[in-house]
Amino acid sequence: MRITADFHSHTKYSHGTGTVEDNVVAAMSLGLRALAITDHAERHPLIGVKPSRFDAMRQDVTAVAKEYRFKALLGIEANILSPLGEIDLLPEDASKLDVVLAGFHLTAYPLRFKDYFKLPFNGVTRCVCRNTAKQRALNTEAFVRAVTEHEIDVLTHPGFRLDVELKPIGEACAATGTFVEISSRHETPDIEGTELLASTGAKLIVNSDAHKPASVGKCEYALDVVQKIGLGDDVVVNISDKPVTFRRGFTV
Ligand SMILES: [Zn+2]
Numbered sequence: 001m002r003i004t005a006d007f008h009s010h011t012k013y014s015h016g017t018g019t020v021e022d023n024v025v026a027a028m029s030l031g032l033r034a035l036a037i038t039d040h041a042e043r044h045p046l047i048g049v050k051p052s053r054f055d056a057m058r059q060d061v062t063a064v065a066k067e068y069r070f071k072a073l074l075g076i077e078a079n080i081l082s083p084l085g086e087i088d089l090l091p092e093d094a095s096k097l098d099v100v101l102a103g104f105h106l107t108a109y110p111l112r113f114k115d116y117f118k119l120p121f122n123g124v125t126r127c128v129c130r131n132t133a134k135q136r137a138l139n140t141e142a143f144v145r146a147v148t149e150h151e152i153d154v155l156t157h158p159g160f161r162l163d164v165e166l167k168p169i170g171e172a173c174a175a176t177g178t179f180v181e182i183s184s185r186h187e188t189p190d191i192e193g194t195e196l197l198a199s200t201g202a203k204l205i206v207n208s209d210a211h212k213p214a215s216v217g218k219c220e221y222a223l224d225v226v227q228k229i230g231l232g233d234d235v236v237v238n239i240s241d242k243p244v245t246f247r248r249g250f251t252v
């Protein structure tokens with residue numbers, strides 16, 4: 001089993017080490033048919049990409065795609081910012097992108113100060129937001145509301161650094177057509193969690209979340225999980241050459 005396209009990679013636009021070209025060359029050397037450039041959105045401290053840069057990034061991605069005759073997509077990895085499911089991407093900015101990913105990142109800064117104490121955004125609030133059933137419910141609600149109220153194509157690494165209930169998240173993703181990522185970088189969800197997600201009817205996607213060109217397309221962990229469960233391309237969207245249509249309509 002192999003992945004045929006990698007829909008989650010970072011470049012120097014946020015804190016990856018490679019350029020768009022470097023990542024595309026790496027993807028081509030593995031025989032991938034497509035690659036998405038999905039740098040961190042603006043509420044990722046210091047490295048987040050402001051929407052004002054999207055046009056320049058698009059030019060870069062288009063030029064590289066043309067030069068190499070390769071399907072390179074422009075996306076973003078937005079941050080989930082509160083139990084209300086708010087994200088740091090406006091619809092008018094999202095319209096400039098091929099794919100929208102969103103996930104929870106411990107270092108992101110929320111929209112309101114009080115939200116620091118609702119989800120664990122850093123070491124300090126991690127002590128406040130203890131692993132109680134109530135906190136788990138709030139964390140889960142953040143993911144469910146994010147995919148229910150925002151046009152998100154892919155939910156990244158659910159369960160990474162945030163204790164969540166995967167079943168309702170899978171159900172919300174199944175209902176909205178949001179793909180759930182099995183992350184090789186963060187090795188999450190585990191086999192049990194992935195099985196649970198698949199049982200909800202949600203479609204899964206395996207991605208590298210590469211932060212350097214050498215990691216592009218490297219999905220050993222996710223593929224191993226998928227293989228052990230015995231999932232096929234009817235559930236996992238990027239392990240065959242079938243076209244992939246994302247929730248917001250982009251087909252590749
Ligand atoms: Zn992430």
Ligand SMILES: [Zn+2]
Binds near residue numbers: 008010077209
């Ligand atoms: Zn990422």
